[in-house]
Amino acid sequence: xxxxxxxxxxxxxxxxxxxxxxxxxxxxxxxxxxxxxxxxxxxxxxxxxxxxxxxxxxxxxxxxxxxxxxxxxxxxxxxxxxxxxxxxxxxxxxxxxxxxxxxxxxxxxxxxxxxxxxxxxxxxxxxxxxxxxxxxxxxxxxxxxxxxxxxxxxxxxxxxxxxxxxxxxxxxxxxxxxxxxxxxxxxxxxxxxxxxxxxxxxxxxxxxxxxxxxxxxxxxxxxxxxxxxxxxxxxxxxxxxxxxxxxxxxxxxxxxxxxxxxxxxxxxxxxxxxxxxxxxxxxxxxxxxxxxxxxxxxxxxxxxxxxxxxxxxxxxxxxxxx
Amino acid sequence: xxxxxxxxxxxxxxxxxxxxxxxxxxxxxxxxxxxxxxxxxxxxxxxxxxxxxxxxxxxxxxxxxxxxxxxxxxxxxxxxxxxxxxxxxxxxxxxxxxxxxxxxxxxxxxxxxxxxxxxxxxxxxxxxxxxxxxxxxxxxxxxxxxxxxxxxxxxxxxxxxxxxxxxxxxxxxxxxxxxxxxxxxxxxxxxxxxxxxxxxxxxxxxxxxxxxxxxxxxxxxxxxxxxxxxxxxxxxxxxxxxxxxxxxxxxxxxxxxxxxxxxxxxxxxxxxxxxxxxxxxxxxxxxxxxxxxxxxxxxxxxxxxxxxxxxxxxxxxxxxxxxxxxxxxxxxxxxxxxxxxxxxxxxxxxxxxxxxxxxxxxxxxxxxxxxxxxxxxxxxxxxxxxxxxxxxxxxxxxxxxxxxxxxxxxxxxxxxxxxxxxxxxxxxxxxxxxxxxxxxxxxxxxxxxxxxxxxxxxxxxxxxxxxxxxxxxxxxxxxxxxxxxxxxxxxxxxxx
Numbered sequence: 001x002x003x004x005x006x007x008x009x010x011x012x013x014x015x016x017x018x019x020x021x022x023x024x025x026x027x028x029x030x031x032x033x034x035x036x037x038x039x040x041x042x043x044x045x046x047x048x049x050x051x052x053x054x055x056x057x058x059x060x061x062x063x064x065x066x067x068x069x070x071x072x073x074x075x076x077x078x079x080x081x082x083x084x085x086x087x088x089x090x091x092x093x094x095x096x097x098x099x100x101x102x103x104x105x106x107x108x109x110x111x112x113x114x115x116x117x118x119x120x121x122x123x124x125x126x127x128x129x130x131x132x133x134x135x136x137x138x139x140x141x142x143x144x145x146x147x148x149x150x151x152x153x154x155x156x157x158x159x160x161x162x163x164x165x166x167x168x169x170x171x172x173x174x175x176x177x178x179x180x181x182x183x184x185x186x187x188x189x190x191x192x193x194x195x196x197x198x199x200x201x202x203x204x205x206x207x208x209x210x211x212x213x214x215x216x217x218x219x220x221x222x223x224x225x226x227x228x229x230x231x232x233x234x235x236x237x238x239x240x241x242x243x244x245x246x247x248x249x250x251x252x253x254x255x256x257x258x259x260x261x262x263x264x265x266x267x268x269x270x271x272x273x274x275x276x277x278x279x280x281x282x283x284x285x286x287x288x289x290x291x292x293x294x295x296x297x298x299x300x301x302x303x304x305x306x307x308x309x310x311x312x313x314x315x316x317x318x319x320x321x322x
Numbered sequence: 323x324x325x326x327x328x329x330x331x332x333x334x335x336x337x338x339x340x341x342x343x344x345x346x347x348x349x350x351x352x353x354x355x356x357x358x359x360x361x362x363x364x365x366x367x368x369x370x371x372x373x374x375x376x377x378x379x380x381x382x383x384x385x386x387x388x389x390x391x392x393x394x395x396x397x398x399x400x401x402x403x404x405x406x407x408x409x410x411x412x413x414x415x416x417x418x419x420x421x422x423x424x425x426x427x428x429x430x431x432x433x434x435x436x437x438x439x440x441x442x443x444x445x446x447x448x449x450x451x452x453x454x455x456x457x458x459x460x461x462x463x464x465x466x467x468x469x470x471x472x473x474x475x476x477x478x479x480x481x482x483x484x485x486x487x488x489x490x491x492x493x494x495x496x497x498x499x500x501x502x503x504x505x506x507x508x509x510x511x512x513x514x515x516x517x518x519x520x521x522x523x524x525x526x527x528x529x530x531x532x533x534x535x536x537x538x539x540x541x542x543x544x545x546x547x548x549x550x551x552x553x554x555x556x557x558x559x560x561x562x563x564x565x566x567x568x569x570x571x572x573x574x575x576x577x578x579x580x581x582x583x584x585x586x587x588x589x590x591x592x593x594x595x596x597x598x599x600x601x602x603x604x605x606x607x608x609x610x611x612x613x614x615x616x617x618x619x620x621x622x623x624x625x626x627x628x629x630x631x632x633x634x635x636x637x638x639x640x641x642x643x644x645x646x647x648x649x650x651x652x653x654x655x656x657x658x659x660x661x662x663x664x665x666x667x668x669x670x671x672x673x674x675x676x677x678x679x680x681x682x683x684x685x686x687x688x689x690x691x692x693x694x695x696x697x698x699x700x701x702x703x704x705x706x707x708x709x710x711x712x713x714x715x716x717x718x719x720x721x722x723x724x725x726x727x728x729x730x731x732x733x734x735x736x737x738x739x740x741x742x743x744x745x746x747x748x749x750x751x752x753x754x755x756x757x758x759x760x761x762x763x764x765x766x767x768x769x770x771x772x773x774x775x776x777x778x779x780x781x782x783x784x785x786x787x788x789x790x791x792x793x794x795x796x797x798x799x800x801x802x803x804x805x806x807x808x809x810x811x812x813x814x815x816x817x818x
Contacts, residue, residue, distance in 0.1 A: 046366040046369075047365075047648060047652035048648075048652060075725065076520065080517050080520065081517050109508055111510075111520070185773045186505070186506050189648070191586065191641035194640075195585045195639070198460055198639065201774065214662025214663065215640070218664045220662075290658070
């Protein structure tokens with residue numbers, strides 16, 4: 001009995017010690033973090049928007065944290081391999097996953113097995129504005145597009161990238177909200193979609209405003225509807241979804257994720273460092289250069305998580321109804 | 323326009339820019355010659371270096387590297403049957419047999435000349451016709467792409483060897499192409515729950531495995547007879563050969579430009595289609611695969627022409643024509659430039675300097691390729707027991723670097739064994755590559771077309787370009803089946 005009790009006592013003491021030790025280690029590591037070079041896993045191919053984002057942040061974060069960073073592109077399976085590797089990495093904050101909204105859209109479509117229970121969002125740093133883009137010779141404004149779609153149910157074709165892409169989700173939520181009978185064809189890359197819109201083979205596409213600026217100038221393509229609460233300062237003539245009474249505001253977003261078991265203290269430190277990068281002049285200059293400055297990009301860990309969960313539910317519902 | 327071009331030349335010949343261009347050609351040469359290191363990877367590696375440069379210099383550097391890698395992939399394809407880039411895979415079919423027959427110098431000479439001519443034709447088309455060609459590219463939509471893929475696939479019937487093997491090979495290629503996420507619905511196909519397979523089987527593991535690794539195995543097992551090579555002399559301007567391949571060169575360069583400008587279809591497809599057409603129009607199709615000079619000229623002229631063609635939609639519309647140009651598009655955006663319909667107007671100085679740079683690069687290829695290739699031919703004297711493992715190592719590193727995936731390396735080695743076994747059966751590997759490259763285009767474009775027409779097949783005949791292409795394919799297919807049958811019937815009648 002006595003032996004048993006003392007064993008128990010020793011055991012709980014041991015547990016307490018272990019607990020204490022792990023707490024000190026955690027806070028120690030947060031203070032010392034990073035203890036070794038960081039690794040950025042980019043859930044997209046080299047040269048794209050997410051890759052450029054990671055490679056722009058790299059030197060800035062190296063300076064803030066005084067460390068080295070290596071960037072690895074893992075484009076396979078819409079980035080699912082990057083998410084999986086992050087979830088399986090040491091939960092010490094040294095492996096960061098750079099991802100776009102494709103993370104949740106592919107999760108909703110069942111193409112990405114690594115969910116938000118295995119990954120913790122650190123922050124969102126970019127929020128691009130989704131728009132409906134058409135050939136202005138065909139549809140000079142949104143009203144004419146809407147009228148044509150209403151009069152010819154099932155005839156209007158929207159192009160997009162793939163079946164689990166953010167632009168498909170924009171299409172599904174737009175169709176769901178507007179009640180228009182329109183169809184979607186996925187292409188292999190965004191370039192093919194634009195070529196088909198310009199060539200008059202399809203009626204329109206959903207895309208980020210940043211990528212359509214040069215076409216607006218020449219009049220080959222034109223955004224006619226903006227997914228936003230208020231009209232954009234630079235484009236006061238383009239109506240928004242919210243004015244039409246549709247609660248659609250999500251665009252393509254880019255952020256950073258870590259293993260869900262990463263200690264709070266380290267997570268907080270990475271978030272603070274990213275905020276420092278985000279607020280820097282150099283980063284803001286980059287956002288302006290690539291036209292990502294129309295909307296506030298920053299969203300902290302907790303807010304970003306809530307928004308992702310909300311979007312995920314919404315996308316799941318849309319895919320099920322479809 | 324001539325003014326802008328001359329101004330561009332003046333920019334190119336500024337000492338710093340010229341030095342940059344020369345080094346770009348050498349970097350491209352080395353990268354292209356190493357199996358697995360393709361233009362895509364080189365451009366990605368050098369992208370951060372260009373952030374500090376002024377945009378004109380940066381894009382001269384990137385496009386020159388792009389142009390020269392497409393060229394130098396032929397070196398190892400001809401000498402070791404290890405295509406340095408995917409674009410050069412067709413070059414190995416006739417280039418390597420020539421090396422085995424002791425004619426490596428001749429094969430390399432044809433390759434260099436064809437590349438330079440194809441590249442020049444492509445660059446001139448780029449300089450003069452960019453706006454016109456871009457609007458032509460927009461006429462191509464799903465029905466036209468499908469018809470083009472069908473035209474390419476029908477060549478299986480005219481390829482040498484046993485027809486049934488050709489058909490099985492093409493089907494095998496088509497099958498491999500179906501692995502991964504369905505391109506339209508995103509459903510997994512034959513992935514067995516593996517995320518690695520979800521993106522599909524890449525072209526590089528298949529090519530490197532089927533060609534380079536299987537060849538190393540063959541030679542390691544001592545099944546290969548090789549003419550000993552002491553000295554390889556490369557003769558680029560051989561009038562006798564030039565006369566023989568002249569027609570092929572012109573046809574392939576033009577085909578290359580046309581296919582290159584189509585968004586989403588790159589130089590590899592152009593090389594394949596023009597090889598197919600060279601076989602189809604040849605008076606001696608049975609010579610292909612055994613060391614026909616036209617078999618080197620066709621893909622090399624086409625891939626270099628197509629590489630330049632792929633820049634047309636990039637500069638005119640802001641739409642990349644191939645994988646590498648997609649990365650160059652990303653680089654433009656990082657430099658704060660927006661390629662699009664207005665780009666040629668707003669950034670005309672930069673555009674014409676880049677054009678002039680590419681023009682010069684083609685001459686540099688002619689000039690510098692000889693000493694550079696000489697380095698590689700000297701490697702031929704190294705005993706194969708040392709060279710073979712080095713080739714395998716290069717293949718492994720190159721394959722790994724494409725997607726940072728060890729799975730691809732295993733896949734590549736697996737295809738090596740498969741290639742070795744298939745060649746023992748005298749199986750035409752070219753038909754597998756044909757199916758693998760053209761299959762995804764044919765499948766997804768057919769489904770997109772039917773989505774556009776809501777299930778009506780008549781759409782293929784209502785659009786002039788697709789109708790023409792489909793009718794030509796049907797005629798060629800019937801001819802390929804009927805002509806041998808009639809020949810056989812005649813022979814039978816004569817025997818009786």
